Amino acid sequence: MRLSRAAAGVLGTAAVALPLIALPAQAADVSAVQVVKVYYDSPGVDRRSNSSLNGEYVVIKNVTRSTQRIGGWIVHDETGYKYRFPAGTVIKPGKTITLRTGSGRSGTSTHYWGRKQYVWNNDADTATLRNNTGRRLDSCSYDSTRRDYVIC
Ligand SMILES: [Ca+2]
Ligand SMILES: [Ca+2]
Incomplete structure (x- = not known):
């Protein structure tokens, strides 16, 4: 007992x-803002046209209920190519920003890296998000040639 x-x-x-x-x-x-998707193999043959470059993108999402200020934050690949979000960039609660590799006019939900080359390897890579002090907040890795994108 x-x-x-x-x-x-x-x-x-x-x-x-x-x-x-x-x-x-x-x-x-x-992290309040997360890397949720990388579309690493642009649709069709990779000819480096601007539309093909923009078919390659990474999506980050504010998963909180408060607006996140991400001015100065960085997205980078394993090689070290970096995109820095301009001062004043915000993501509303539950919203996403799609960062496309090529050129275009950045707005609330889409930013353009402005590159003339692809950034995300078609076989394996890691998309990393850092804040403006360089601290790693989140990342999304993939190692696959069977699909064109990864959801993290
Ligand atoms: Ca690619
Ligand atoms: Ca392709």
Whole structure:
């Protein structure tokens, strides 16, 4: 009787303690703005036309309920090519910004890197998001030639 009560007590403590330990660790890992998609192999033959370059893109998303200010933040690939979001760039709650490789007129939901070459390797690469102090917030890796994009 005494033993089983003690055992139940231990189990009960464990069941309560586990979520309390797990939650803060998880929260620290979750970035307010995340890399959610990389379309790395532009549709069709890669001819480096502006429309083909713009068929290659990365999508970042504000997963919080507050507007995120991302001026000065950076997206970069494994090679080190960087795009810096201009001062004053914001993402509203739940919204995304699509960063296209080629040229165009940047707006609320689409930015253009302005490159003349592709940035995202068709076989394997990592899209990394950093804030304006250089801290890594999130990244999205892929290693595949079977698909044209990855959802992270
Ligand atoms: Ca590509
Ligand atoms: Ca292609």
